[in-house]
Amino acid sequence: MTPDSPLLHPIKIGPLVLKNRIAVAPMTRISATEDGVATEDMQRYYARFAKGGFGLIITEGTYPDLSYSQGYLYQPGIANEQQAEAWRPVVNAVHEAGAKIVLQLMHAGALSQGNRWKEGSIGPSAVQPKGEQLAFYRGAGAYAMPREITLDEISQLTQDFATAAKRAQHAGFDGVEIHGANGYILDQFLTDYTNQRTDRYGGSTENRVRLLVEVARAVRAMVGADYTVGMRISQGKVNDYVHKWANGQADAQIIFQQLAAAGVDYLHTTEHEAQAAAFGTTNSDGGTLAGYAKHFGRVPVIANGKLGSPEAANAILADGKADIIALGKTALANRDWPQRAANRQPLEEFDFAVLQPLAHIKPSEL
Ligand SMILES: Cc1cc2nc3c(=O)[nH]c(=O)nc-3n(C[C@H](O)[C@H](O)[C@H](O)COP(=O)(O)O)c2cc1C
Structure with missing residues (x-):
């Protein structure tokens, strides 16, 4: 990487200016x-990425309400003042080390496998999730059968996302990212086989994306125009890696255009491999999901998925198919990835042992 590498150029997403285009994935x-x-361990864990040169940190998925949104035991929330205030030292530590930090808002819906506040789970429809609960998040066996969420609960959920976003703004976060990906509740609405509703939230792609659009609008209305709001979108899910949108590029057009029109400042796409064609050749012209988000959404795009080599990361930006890259596992193995990449130093391989037997932060990560 050279000093004029695209990864090292500053960028603005909404009102937020980033010193480079290298983000830590949620x-x-x-x-x-x-x-x-949130705990002191989390403060030290997040600050290390900032000290290592990342321009942006997107936090782990954080639950917005004390109802059905929590997915995992010991997951952080931002559903009340105590939870919100606990994030403030995390934000300050990251800012002091020179990075920006965006909070990811996540409602687990039918994939909830540990909720301290409520029994049972909800989803767009009573469809049992595929696959098995995640062991490294303390789960075992099949997912529970969710209850179909009511229209009143949908309005409440939308409001709860917006109120949580406001708490994040007050706590000092530089923005919020709405988790519309990876199989959690908003993605359950978007996905044909988990959403069997016959009302305005089910059926066509326009109907299935409606809740994501309403949540984005409600968040935008609550935080005002001068605050960064993003949305994460994927095809694959933690319990179904290979899912593809049935109408390929036509679905991408509806989804990305509508989300951008709802007022998001950026779209964050995640695929197993960000540089692979998103759909088959029969229903698309062979582009990547990030590329479609840029083309149809016309807002800055964060691309994620196997972009850990500086060559791959620079290439996707140089091709104009994304504006920022987000690193997951490679960032865990290299908290100073931006510095290493800039100085052409070798990178460490990611070792799954750090997430075993449970995914909690290990002493070596502080
Ligand atoms: C331990 C772990 C936890 C994750 N938690 C979240 C999460 O809370 N929210 C989210 O959107 N994605 C989550 N992901 C997915 C990552 O953000 C990312 O999409 C994935 O690791 C692929 O990127 P990579 O190839 O750079 O690792 C998680 C991934 C890992 C490895």
């Missing part, structure tokens, strides 16, 4: 208290 580490309160 990663759940179940290291909060039982009540969802």
Whole structure:
């Protein structure tokens, strides 16, 4: 990498200016208290990425309400003042080390496997999730059968996302990212086989993306125009890696255009391999999901998925198919990835042992 590499150029997403285009991808580490309160370990863990040169840190998925949104035991929340205030030292530590930090808002829906506040789970429809609960987040066996969420609950959920976003703004976060990806509740609405509703939230792609659009609008209305709001979108899910949108590029057009029109400042796409064609050749012209988000959304795009080599990361930006890259596992192995990449130093391989037997933050990560 050279000093004029695209990765090292500053960029603006909404009102937020980033010093470079290298982000830490959101990663759940179940290291909060039982009540969802962020801890000092989390403060030190996040600050290390900032000290290592990342321009942006997207936090782990954080639950917005004390109802059905929590997905995992010891996951952090931002559903009350105590949880919100506990994030403030994390934000300050990251800022002091020169990076920006965006909070990811996540409602687990039918994939909830540990909720300290409520029994049972909800989803767009009573469809049992595929696959098995995640062992490294303390789960075992099949997912529970969710209850179909009511229209009143949908309005409440939308409002709860917006209120949580406001708490994040007050706590000093530089923005919020709405988790519309990876199989959690908003993605359950977007996905044809988990959403069997016959009302305005089910059926066509326009109907299935409606809740994501309403949540984005509600968040935008609550935080005002001068605050960064993003949305993460994927095809694959933690319990179904290979899912593809049935109408390929046509779905991408509807989804990305509508989300951008709802007022998001950026789209964050995640694929197993960000540089691979998103759909088959029969229903697309062979582009990547990030490329479609840029083309149809016309807002800055964060691309994620196997971009850990500086060559791959620079290439996707140089091709104009994304504006920022987010690193997951490679960032865990290299908290100073931006410095190493800039100085052409070798990178460490990611070792899954750091997430075993449970995914909580290990002493070596502090
Ligand atoms: C331990 C772990 C926790 C994760 N938690 C989240 C999460 O809370 N929210 C989210 O959107 N993605 C989450 N992801 C997915 C990552 O953000 C990312 O999409 C994935 O690791 C692929 O990127 P990579 O190839 O750079 O690792 C998680 C991934 C890992 C490895």
